[in-house]
Amino acid sequence: xxxxxxxxxxxxxxEGAIASLNCTYxxxxxxxxxxxxxxxxxxxxxxxxxxxxxxxxxxxFTAQLNKASQYVSLLIRDSQPSDSATYLCAVKGGTDKLxxxxxxxxxxxx
Amino acid sequence: xxxxxxxxxxxxxxxxxxxxxxxxPISGHNTLYWYLQNLGQGPELLIRYENEEAVDxxxxxxxxxxxxxxxxxxxxxxxQPAELGDSAVYLCAxxxxxxxxxxxxxxxxxxxx
Numbered sequence: 001x002x003x004x005x006x007x008x009x010x011x012x013x014x015e016g017a018i019a020s021l022n023c024t025y026x027x028x029x030x031x032x033x034x035x036x037x038x039x040x041x042x043x044x045x046x047x048x049x050x051x052x053x054x055x056x057x058x059x060x061f062t063a064q065l066n067k068a069s070q071y072v073s074l075l076i077r078d079s080q081p082s083d084s085a086t087y088l089c090a091v092k093g094g095t096d097k098l099x100x101x102x103x104x105x106x107x108x109x110x
Numbered sequence: 111x112x113x114x115x116x117x118x119x120x121x122x123x124x125x126x127x128x129x130x131x132x133x134x135p136i137s138g139h140n141t142l143y144w145y146l147q148n149l150g151q152g153p154e155l156l157i158r159y160e161n162e163e164a165v166d167x168x169x170x171x172x173x174x175x176x177x178x179x180x181x182x183x184x185x186x187x188x189x190q191p192a193e194l195g196d197s198a199v200y201l202c203a204x205x206x207x208x209x210x211x212x213x214x215x216x217x218x219x220x221x222x223x
Binding site: 008032036046049092098101 | 150152201210211214217
């Protein structure tokens with residue numbers, strides 16, 4: 001079992017829809033969770049961090065964390081073509097190391 | 111605030127040649143990371159520095175890779191000799207003492223022929 005798992009996609013959504021990206025992790029002791037956006041040929045860009053159970057909203061982005069289910073998600077409301085990118089889930093576990101998933105490719109079509 | 115700076119952005123070398131990458135972290139960030147990212151994969155940690163001390167180098171292939179962070183600011187990652195399988199993007203990241211958030215530089219794309 002991989003430490004951080006994501007569906008590779010692509011996830012295709014129409015412009016204006018809600019995109020839902022999911023991530024599961026194996027280390028039950030993990031305390032810090034991050035979402036990075038990575039455009040093709042570019043480096044990862046931090047868009048959300050979440051540390052406690054529940055929802056955290058920042059503009060069109062909402063991160064959701066459920067530690068009991070070892071599940072973290074990212075919702076993108078009013079998706080735009082410019083949101084088309086790979087979204088990387090990253091989890092900081094007991095080793096104090098940030099473990100990345102392989103990413104989910106999101107495609108937003110007009 | 112300036113971001114993480116890396117150079118060069120691209121490097122093409124022949125196998126068995128040496129190569130070095132340079133990173134300047136965000137001002138005031140005491141923690142510096144070197145990652146390797148292969149196509150279709152997430153970044154994988156090579157080494158983490160707290161100030162000038164390497165606190166996690168367990169994933170660094172020490173037979174050919176070396177790194178240093180003199181004076182606790184800039185860092186250099188070296189590969190000698192390079193192998194075909196080293197072709198990847200090498201990313202540098204930094205984080206402040208107060209949070210776990212890591213910020214990445216633009217990366218160096220290495221091609222070994």
